[in-house]
Amino acid sequence: MxxxxxxxxxxxxxxxxxxxxxxxxxxxxxxxxxxxxxxxxxxxxxxxxxxxxxxxxxxxxxxxxxxxxxxxxxxxxxxxxxxxxxxxxxxxxxxxxxxxxxxxxxxxxxxxxxxxxxxxxxxxxxxxxxxxxxxxxxxxxxxxxxxxxxxxxxxxxxxxxxxxxxxxxxxxxxxxxxxxxxxxxxxxxxxxxxxxxxxxxxxxxxxxxxxxxxxxxxxxxxxxxxIYTKPRTVFVSTFVGKSNLITGKWINIDTFIPDGFPHVSWPDMGTSVELKKQHLYPIRPEQWVVIEAERGEVTGEILFAQFQGNEIHYSVLVNDQTFSVYSSVFNKRFIPGDKVSLKVNIGVKETAISI
Incomplete structure (x- = not known):
């Protein structure tokens, strides 16, 4: 020792x-x-x-x-x-x-x-x-x-x-x-x-x-x-892999409301106390589900789409923030300019490590 x-x-x-x-x-x-x-x-x-x-x-x-x-x-x-x-x-x-x-x-x-x-x-x-x-x-x-x-x-x-x-x-x-x-x-x-x-x-x-x-x-x-699925700090969440840090408000410790979307709520998936104190919600690119634009969901515009073999890597502009989104090639393909909605895949709390 x-x-x-x-x-x-x-x-x-x-x-x-x-x-x-x-x-x-x-x-x-x-x-x-x-x-x-x-x-x-x-x-x-x-x-x-x-x-x-x-x-x-x-x-x-x-x-x-x-x-x-x-x-x-x-x-x-x-x-x-x-x-x-x-x-x-x-x-x-x-x-x-x-x-x-x-x-x-x-x-x-x-x-x-x-x-x-x-x-x-x-x-x-x-x-x-x-x-x-x-x-x-x-x-x-x-x-x-x-x-x-x-x-x-x-x-x-x-x-x-x-x-x-x-x-x-x-x-x-x-x-x-x-x-x-x-x-x-x-x-x-x-x-x-x-x-x-x-x-x-x-x-x-x-x-x-x-x-x-x-x-x-x-x-x-x-x-x-x-380290990957439950980063404790802003630095770890952004340095190890890519993490989207969503600003908003934590309600009753276990529910998060993203800024600009008062009708959207996400459950706690292991967010650290430090990130909660900063009113942040970390989402890895592969934790998003990207769909056609729907009312009542987090909605934005596709800025870039890059083919990466088994995945499409999207950059999505939501309000004034750009989110990284990874989607399977077997899902619907979007192109720059498309309006889309982003949902959090709450069914899988710990996702596969993707760098």
Whole structure:
């Protein structure tokens, strides 16, 4: 168990992290998600032991490893790290990269050469590089280099694996492939993983829990389904996926009346207390049902219609606000200029995740 307790980090007058509290469970995959500059990489560096917090403490298995007056360096923590840039040595082969931690990692060091060879072979097979073990980084593709970096990180079997946007340098197809690789390795090894990313689809697809950060603070910590279907703040509802934030009035806590449509009411589908206090109702694009214009319903005009394979993505102007609406290609097709009404699909409170 890893505890981050009231941790803050300041650089002069700038606060990169503010009062971070987080518990990381054994063997879980946690994604730290947020935009550039939100503090996610700073948090990763604190976990790695690259620097001290300005205040607060970090404990790993009840041992204090970081505080304002104490810092256990990275080499004395049972951790490994995968960097965005791969950080491979050009003069070393694939196999030599993977041997290196077994000779020098404090917790993963193995002296017996036969045991070393067995561990290296097992790890290379795990990442699909057994046939490339004698190649140098310059002879490998981007995806293969990332697999080398991953193999080097996992071969000592660390208690904590830190990953700093490891797939951002790869193209879309390789990223999808590497997601599966990383998930499979996590299941095999059971190592606790902290995965920093600004890519919401990666976080939603891979993690057990997501930590959404903004401006140095944690906005929400929850499983992916809860982050998507029950966002607690305006930032989470708009940053993770697309959410239409409807203004209006909450009646008796469980009924919402949208502005401009006094005869329309929607039930509470899990809206957070914070959003209710701001008189907001979040609706994901796929939660709308778009129909021909009807009196007594939320009505607007189609501005744009985009074919997306199994869906049509509409932009609908309602009063002075533009709503995003996703509709099946099997439903009635509308074109720009059409007047339509929007209903909320209250039959399905938790919809499929759509990015």
């Amino acid at each position: 890893i505890h981050i307790n009231e941790v803050s980090k300041k650089y002069g007058g700038y606060t990169a992290l503010k009062n971070i509290n987080l518990k990381l469970r054994e063997q879980e995959f946690v994604a730290i998600l947020g935009p550039s500059g939100c503090g996610k990489t700073t948090l990763l560096k604190l976990l790695a032991g690259f620097m001290k917090p300005s205040s607060g403490e970090i404990t790993i298995h009840d041992d204090l490893v970081a505080g304002p007056y104490k810092l256990v360096p990275p080499e004395k923590r049972n951790i490994s790290m995968v960097f965005q840039s791969f950080a491979l040595w050009p003069h070393m082969t694939v196999a030599e990269h993977v041997y290196f931690p077994l000779k020098h990692h404090r917790y993963g060091k193995i002296k017996d050469r036969q045991e070393q060879a067995g561990r290296v072979s097992e790890t290379l097979e795990m990442v699909g590089l057994e046939n490339l073990k004698n190649r140098y980084p310059s002879e490998l593709s981007g995806g293969q280099r990332q697999r080398v970096a991953l193999a080097r990180a996992i071969v000592p079997r660390p208690a904590l694996l830190l990953m700093d946007e490891p797939l951002s340098a790869l193209d879309a197809e390789l990223r999808m492939e590497m997601r599966k690789e990383i998930q499979g390795i996590h299941r095999q090894l059971g190592t606790t993983v902290v995965y920093v990313t600004h890519d919401q689809s990666e976080a939603l697809a891979m993690s057990d829990r997501i930590v959404v950060m903004n401006k140095g603070e944690i906005e929400q910590v929850d499983p992916p389904e809860a």
